[in-house]
Amino acid sequence: MDRVLFGDNQFFGVNHMSEEKARAQQIRFQDLQAVIDVLDAAYQEGIRTFMCTTHDRVAQICDHFRAHPGKYPGYKFYPCMPYAHKYANAVTDHGMIGALRKFLPEDGAIGAMLKGGVALAGRDVDAIMRLLIDAEMKMFQGLSTPVIFIQNVVTDLLLGLGMKRAFRTFHDHVKQAYGAEPGYITMNTPMLLDVLEEQGVHNPIVCSNINKIGFRMCGGLAAYEAAIATRRFRPIAMSVLASGALSPREAIAYVCGQPHIESIVFGASGRANIRQTKLLIDELSRPALVPERAAA
Amino acid sequence: MTSGSGNSLGSKRLRLAVVGLGKMGLSHLAVVRTHPDVELVAACDATAYLTDVIAKNAELKCYTDYDALLAQEQIDAVLIATPSKLHASMVQKALDRGLHVFCEKPFVLELADGNRLHALAQSKRLVTQVGYHYRFVGAFQEAARIVGSDALGTVHHVRAEAYGPVVLRPQGLTWRSSKGQGGGALYDYACHAIDLVNFVTGMPSSVSGVVRHSVYSRDVEDEIYCTMHYDGGASGQLSVNWSDESFRKMSTRLSVWGTNGRMVADRQECQIYLREPHAALPDMQVGWNVRYTTDLTDPVWFYLRGEEYSAQIDYFVQSILTKRLNGHNAFGTALETDRMVAMILAGGTAAAPVPAHRPGLLARLMGA
Numbered sequence: 001m002d003r004v005l006f007g008d009n010q011f012f013g014v015n016h017m018s019e020e021k022a023r024a025q026q027i028r029f030q031d032l033q034a035v036i037d038v039l040d041a042a043y044q045e046g047i048r049t050f051m052c053t054t055h056d057r058v059a060q061i062c063d064h065f066r067a068h069p070g071k072y073p074g075y076k077f078y079p080c081m082p083y084a085h086k087y088a089n090a091v092t093d094h095g096m097i098g099a100l101r102k103f104l105p106e107d108g109a110i111g112a113m114l115k116g117g118v119a120l121a122g123r124d125v126d127a128i129m130r131l132l133i134d135a136e137m138k139m140f141q142g143l144s145t146p147v148i149f150i151q152n153v154v155t156d157l158l159l160g161l162g163m164k165r166a167f168r169t170f171h172d173h174v175k176q177a178y179g180a181e182p183g184y185i186t187m188n189t190p191m192l193l194d195v196l197e198e199q200g201v202h203n204p205i206v207c208s209n210i211n212k213i214g215f216r217m218c219g220g221l222a223a224y225e226a227a228i229a230t231r232r233f234r235p236i237a238m239s240v241l242a243s244g245a246l247s248p249r250e251a252i253a254y255v256c257g258q259p260h261i262e263s264i265v266f267g268a269s270g271r272a273n274i275r276q277t278k279l280l281i282d283e284l285s286r287p288a289l290v291p292e293r294a295a296a
Numbered sequence: 297m298t299s300g301s302g303n304s305l306g307s308k309r310l311r312l313a314v315v316g317l318g319k320m321g322l323s324h325l326a327v328v329r330t331h332p333d334v335e336l337v338a339a340c341d342a343t344a345y346l347t348d349v350i351a352k353n354a355e356l357k358c359y360t361d362y363d364a365l366l367a368q369e370q371i372d373a374v375l376i377a378t379p380s381k382l383h384a385s386m387v388q389k390a391l392d393r394g395l396h397v398f399c400e401k402p403f404v405l406e407l408a409d410g411n412r413l414h415a416l417a418q419s420k421r422l423v424t425q426v427g428y429h430y431r432f433v434g435a436f437q438e439a440a441r442i443v444g445s446d447a448l449g450t451v452h453h454v455r456a457e458a459y460g461p462v463v464l465r466p467q468g469l470t471w472r473s474s475k476g477q478g479g480g481a482l483y484d485y486a487c488h489a490i491d492l493v494n495f496v497t498g499m500p501s502s503v504s505g506v507v508r509h510s511v512y513s514r515d516v517e518d519e520i521y522c523t524m525h526y527d528g529g530a531s532g533q534l535s536v537n538w539s540d541e542s543f544r545k546m547s548t549r550l551s552v553w554g555t556n557g558r559m560v561a562d563r564q565e566c567q568i569y570l571r572e573p574h575a576a577l578p579d580m581q582v583g584w585n586v587r588y589t590t591d592l593t594d595p596v597w598f599y600l601r602g603e604e605y606s607a608q609i610d611y612f613v614q615s616i617l618t619k620r621l622n623g624h625n626a627f628g629t630a631l632e633t634d635r636m637v638a639m640i641l642a643g644g645t646a647a648a649p650v651p652a653h654r655p656g657l658l659a660r661l662m663g664a
Contacts, residue, residue, distance in 0.1 A: 013544050017588050019562055022544075085545055091319055097345070125353050156600045160326025162354040187599035191330070215590050218599045245590040 001049070001147065001205070004281050005078065006042045006274075007238065007267035008052040011035050016243040025269060032060050041271040043072060045278045051078040051207075051265050053151065056086070059139040066142055080149040080185060081136040104131050126169045133173055147205060148174045149183035159192055168199040181205055183236070190219040190227050203232050210237035210261065212246055212254035228258050236263040248280055256284040309335040310613055311371045315362055315386065316378035317341040317350065320400050320427070323600060324375055327609050329356075330598040334613060340365045362386060366393055373423075373616060376400060380478025384409035391416045396423040398612045402487045402637065403630040405478050410634050414627040423615045425608070425623070426630035428491040430548065430563075432604035432611065434592030439550055439561035440496045442568055445576035448554030454497045454524070454532040456489040460546035462538040466512045473513055480516030481538040482508065482637060485546065489536055491633045492550050493524065496561075499632045500524035500532055506643040511539040522640055563602075564589050 009015070013026035029035050039050060039061070052058050058079075065072060090099035137148070150170055158166045167184070174182040183205035186192045196204045210228075214221035216239065228235055237258075241251045255264055264281055268274045312334050314325045321341070329336045340359040341347050347358035359365040366374075366389060373396035376386050384404045390397045391413060403426045404410040417424045430436050443451065462484070463473065473479050493500065502525045508517040518539040524532035538546075549562045557570040566587040573582055596606035608625070615623045622628060 016564065017590070018564055019547060019549075026544075088319065088545075125349055153601060156598075157322065157326050160330050160598060160600055161322065161350070162329055162356065165353060188330075191598070213590065214595065215593075216599060216603075218595070218597060220595065242590055243588070245588065 001234070001236070001263045002047070002076075003263055003285055004047050004278055005049045005051045005236070005263050005265040006039070006047045007265045008050070008055075008058070010267040010269045011038075012053070012055055012057070016239075028269070032057070032064070035061060036064055038269060038271075038274075042268075042274050043075070045271075045275050047274070047278060048072075048074050049076045049078055051080060051149070053083045054079055054081045054136040054139065055083045062139050062143055076144045076146055077140055078147045078149060078183070079137065079140055079145055080151050080183075081133065082151060082154065084151060084153045100128065103135055104128070125163075125166070129166060129169050130173045130177075133170070134177070137178065145178060145180055147181045147183045148178060149185050149205075149207060152185040152187055152208075155184050155186045155192065156188055159186070159188060159195060164195050164199055167196055167201060171199075171201050171204075183207060185238075187216050188218045189235075190223045193227060193231055193233060196233075203234060205234045205236065205262075207236035207238055207265065209239040209242075210235065210255055210258065211240050211242040212251060213242050215239065215242040215245065225258065228260055235261045236265055237261050238265045240264055240266065248277060249284075252277070252280045253284050256281065309333055310373060310616060311335050311337050311369075312373045312375060313338045313340060313365055313369060313371050314375045314377065315340040315365070316376060316382075316400070317343070317346045318377060318379075321375075321377035323605060324377055324398075324400075324427075324609065325350075326600050327598060327606050328375060331609060331613060332597065333617065337369050337371050338365055362389070366390070366395075372396060373398065373612075377427075380483055381405055381476065383478075384413065387413050388416070391420060391422060394420060394422065396612075396616050398425045398427065398609070399630075400427045401491070401630070401633075402426075402478060402483045403627060403634050405483075407631070407634055407638050410627065410631045414631055417627055418621070421619075421621060423612065423619075423621060423623075424627040425612045425615065425625045426627065427608065428488065428495075428625050428630065428633070429602070429604040429608050430488055430492050431495050431624050432607040433563055433602070434589055434594070435561050435563060435566045435587070436492060436495070436550070438566040438587050438592050439552070439559060442559055442566070442577065443496050443552055443554075445574070447556065447568075447570065447574035447577045447580070448552060448559060449556030449571075450530075451497055451552055451554045452530045453553040454493055454530070455535070455551040456493045456532070456548075457535045457550075458485045458489040458546065458548045459537050459540045459543045460485065461541045461543055462546075463512050463518050464539060464541050466514065473516055475515040480513070481518050481536055482516075482520050482640065485538045486520045486534065486536040486640075487633055487637065488546075489534060489548055489550075490636045491630075492548065493532060493534070494629070494632045494636070496550055497530075497532070497552060498526070499636065501527045503534075503636070503639045503643050506640050508640070511537070520640065522643065566592065 010025050011029045013022040015022035090102050094102060171182045174180050185207045189206055189208045209216040217224050237255045240255045255261060266277055310333055312328060314321060314328060317339060325339060328334055338357040338359060339350055340362055342360055344360050347360055350356055351358040374390045375398040377400040380402055383399055387397050387399055503522045505523040507521040509519050511518040519537040522534050552559045556572055560567045568580060568585045570580055570582050593603050596603045598606055
C-alpha cells in the first residue's frame with residue numbers, strides 16, 4: 001500500500017465538524033469536473049490511491065478513469081462498501097427483505113428465493129453477502145482495486161452482533177473473486193483484531209481513527225498504541241486530524257511516530273492543502289538519518 | 297462510562313433481552329452485546345427469517361414469541377424496539393414481571409397507556425428509559441447546559457428543526473408509513489425535535505398553527521409545522537420534514553434566542569453568540585463561541601453510528617445497577633413528548649393527502 005491514500009468524505013458532504021461546511025462542499029462537488037480536478041491535483045502531488053465509498057457518484061468517477069487510462073498510470077481504487085445510507089433508507093422504505101430484493105440481482109437462486117418469500121437459512125447469509133459485494137464492485141470493473149474494504153458501520157454492526165463468520169466470508173470472497181486484499185474499517189480496532197484472529201484472518205489491513213486526542217478510538221488511546229506496537233496487522237490511520245481539532249503538523253507527527261502504521265488516508269478539497277499534508281507526511285515519515293549514513 | 301463496580305446485582309452481570317430486530321433493534325443488539333456489564337440472554341422478533349439468521353450466525357438464543365421469552369428466560373431487563381403501536385402492551389407485560397425497561401421512541405401512542413405504565417413503573421421502583429438519543433449527544437447536552445445557566449438571558453424564542461430524506465416517493469410498505477401504527481413524520485422525526493425542545497428549554501404549555509401535510513405519503517404526514525407557546529410568554533416553532541432529499545441523513549437543529557444572545561446546536565457543534573459576558577460561562581467571550589463535537593463527546597467502549605447510541609445504553613445499565621429511577625428519558629420525561637404529540641394531533645386536521653404535484657401559487661393566483 002502507498003504511504004498516502006486520498007479519501008472521499010469531502011466530495012459527498014461528510015464533515016464531522018460542521019453541517020454548514022458539509023453543505024458547502026456538496027454544492028461545490030455536485031459538478032463531477034470539480035471532483036476530477038481535485039483528484040488530478042492529488043495525482044500531481046503523487047497520490048495514486050483513491051479510497052472511496054461505493055456512492056452512486058463514484059460510478060461516474062470510475063467512468064472518467066476508464067475513459068482516460070493513459071492519464072493516470074499506476075492509479076488504484078480502494079473501494080469501501082457499502083455506502084450505508086443507500087441501504088438504511090431502502091430498509092425504511094421497503095423493509096429488510098424488500099431492501100435486499102432491491103439490491104440483489106433479480107435472476108439467480110437467491111433473487112428467486114427472496115421473491116418467493118422463502119425463509120433465509122443460515123448458510124444463505126454467506127451467499128447474499130457475496131452477491132452484495134459483487135453488486136457493489138460492478139462500478140469498478142476494469143479498474144485496479146487491490147484492496148477492498150468493508151465500511152465501519154457494517155464492520156462494527158457485525159462485530160457487535162457477533163456475526164463473526166461474515167468477516168471470513170468477506171475475506172475469502174474478496175481474495176477469490178477479485179484477487180484483492182480484504183480491508184476492514186472500524187471504530188473498535190482492539191475488539192476487531194481479536195475477532196479477526198479468531199476467524200483465522202491473519203495480518204489484516206485495518207483502517208481506523210488514529211489521532212493524538214483519541215477521538216473515536218474505542219478501547220482508548222493506550223489500547224490502540226499497544227495494539228499498533230505489538231499486534232500483527234497492517235494499520236491505516238484515518239481521521240488523523242481528529243476532524244480539525246489538531247494542528248496538521250502536531251497531528252501527523254503523532255501518527256508518524258507510531259510504529260508500523262502503513263498508510264495514512266486523508267481528504268482535502270484544495271491543491272495547497274493536499275500538497276501541505278502530503279509534504280508533511282513525507283517529511284515526518286522519513287526515517288531519521290543516522291550519523292554514519294548521513295556521512296556516507 | 298462508569299461500569300463494573302459496586303452494583304446492586306453483586307458481581308452478576310445484568311441479564312437482558314432485545315425485542316424487535318428492525319434497524320434500531322439490530323443496532324441496539326450490537327451495542328448491548330458488547331457492554332461489559334450486560335449478559336445478552338436472547339433476542340426476539342416475530343419474523344422467523346430474521347431470528348433464524350441471528351440464531352445461526354450470531355449464536356444467540358432467539359424467540360419469535362415475546363410471551364415465551366418472558367416465560368422462559370430469567371432476565372433483569374428488556375429492550376423493546378418493536379413498531380410503536382406494540383410498545384404499550386409489551387412494556388406492560390415486562391413491568392408486570394418486574395423487569396426494567398428500555399423502550400424505543402416514541403414511548404406510546406395513547407397518553408392513557410403512558411400514564412398508566414409510568415405509574416406502574418414508579419410503584420414497582422423499576423428503571424425505565426426511552427430511546428431519545430439526542431439527549432446523549434455532546435452538542436445538545438452543551439445546549440442544555442448553556443440555556444440552563446441563564447447566560448442567554450431571558451429566553452424568548454426557540455426553534456426546533458428536523459429534516460431528512462426518508463419518504464421521497466409516493467409509496468412505502470412498512471409500518472412507518474401506516475396510520476395508527478405510529479407511522480408518519482410526527483412520530484418518527486418530530487418526536488426527536490420535540491424532545492430536544494423539552495430537554496433544552498422545557499415543555500411548552502400549548503401549540504397552535506398546526507400544519508400536518510402529506511408530501512408523498514398516502515396515509516400519514518410527511519411535514520409538520522406548529523407554533524409552541526410558553527406560560528411566560530416565550531414562543532417556539534417546530535419545523536419538520538422527512539421528505540427533503542437535499543439532506544444526506546436526518547439533520548436536527550435547535551436554535552434559542554435570549555435577551556443576552558443566541559445559541560444554535562446540531563449534532564456536530566454548538567455555536568453561542570453572547571452580547572455580554574456571563575459569570576456562568578467564564579470561558580466564553582462576547583460574540584461568537586463554537587464548541588465542537590470533538591471537545592464535547594465522551595468516549596464510549598463501543599462505537600456504532602454515534603457515541604450517543606452507546607452512551608444511552610450505558611446510562612440505562614448504570615441506572616439499573618445504581619437504582620437510579622427517573623434519570624434521563626425515563627417514562628415520565630418521554631410522556632412530555634407524547635403530550636406534545638397529543639396537542640399537535642388535537643390542534644391539527646387529520647393528515648389530508650395533498651397531490652404530489654401541487655400547482656404553483658402563482659399559477660393558482662393567475663387562475664391557471
